[in-house]
Amino acid sequence: MQNTVSHQKGMAEHEPGKKRKLIGDRGNYFLDRIQGEAGVNISACFQCERCTNACPVSHFMDIKPHQAIRYIQLGWREDLLKSSTIWVCLSCEMCTTYCPNEVDVAETINHLRNMAAHSSITPKEKSLAVFHQTFLEVLRKSGKVNEFRLMNAYYLKPDIFQEKLKNGTLKEELLLGLTLLRKGRLKIFTPRSRAIKDIQKAYHQARGEIG
């Protein structure tokens, strides 16, 4: 919560020594690119903030959904890829559903998340990014996602393990895992899909790797 407050303050008062951002110096390149790739009419946004008001997690975002759309219009690419917004977004599709101008806000934010995943920028919400990454790794290995394998792989990621160790939630998480096992909700073995090879191939192709 403190983060949000200090951020808003930073937005209102110009920090000395920091170069003021110009509006309109970047042309339409980024806007055109996102509109083309995501197939979303971002120019149609008139900042009514209905998306932000509908969003259940806007409180946890540094750039609010309506601001994100404006940032795209202004071409402020790095600010967006560095934001927590793109990782906090739940894809609950409230914004898209209620936009009066049919701007697909959720799909736009999802597209930014795609861009961030393929850039050199360190995600602001690292644990969320790592979770998605781990999910895909498990999926690629067995064609299906077994929750036990997923949670194991996720907690064993160095960043996550250290974070859990530091904030002391590791024990609690382990106990929860044991209870889940006892209740039969986590299955250690589940059948794999035969599609692993096909999935690997499609994955490499999607990443632009030939052969």
Add this chain to the structure above:
Amino acid sequence: MKISFYPGCSLEGMAKDYFHAIDAVFEAMDIDLVEIEDWSCCGATAAHSLSEAMSVILPARNLAAAEKMGLDIVAPCANCFNRLRYSQQIIKKKVFDIPWQVTGDIQVHDMTRFLAESSMIKLIKERVLKPLNGLKVVCYYGCQMVRPPKITGYTDYENPLTLDRIAAAAGAEVIDWSYKSTCCGASIGIARKEIGESLTMRILQKAQQAGAEAIVVSCPLCQSNLDIIQKDRPDRRTPIFYFAELLRLSFIAHGDPKWFKMHFTDPVPLLKAKGLL
């Protein structure tokens, strides 16, 4: 009647009880559920977040398998349903190469809408042996089943009624409330606990305020979010049922308490108090 069934990963693990309940319900209704052979994961939010191409390609494999069988798909998991429908729409736009033979022309149903058709409701009512009289429930739909309407095809996305109809057909007393499709936080609770908790707790509070004794859901992730959060909160005892569990209970004269052993918030005391177990 025959329809292809795409269970999704959760139904093999966290929601195994949902799987068993679905099996029992469809058997009782004489509907042949044909599990898609060698199905694979739909990619869920992760594939969508990190690779748009994969979010289309992964569900396409299952669509292709169902098309080969010539059967429409019914999906019990809200996110699987959403991803399959999304994939169909993008396949038709032909912007990604799909390694499988697929047209995207078959119908993908979410299980609740499939069962909420008037002919199915009639069938359910015929099968009900022991109506769940006096059980006060609210129905919770979550996001992915109803939104965005252009993908899910729900026209009543603000006040969806499919689960309400099913629960009412089983004899439960369904209470109207305003949080039917408010987000429960999905998988965000794993990485950012406080965000997940704030969203899930609100839904539980509102359900209690509405006077519900239990919540009826269809999504495995909604179920585990709403259920597991109550584990260290003795003041909150609102069991979270899959709609299929309620149907199964109403189709049979004597239910088995073992069906509910995977629940964190034990529904057995409530069901016993109502004379339903």
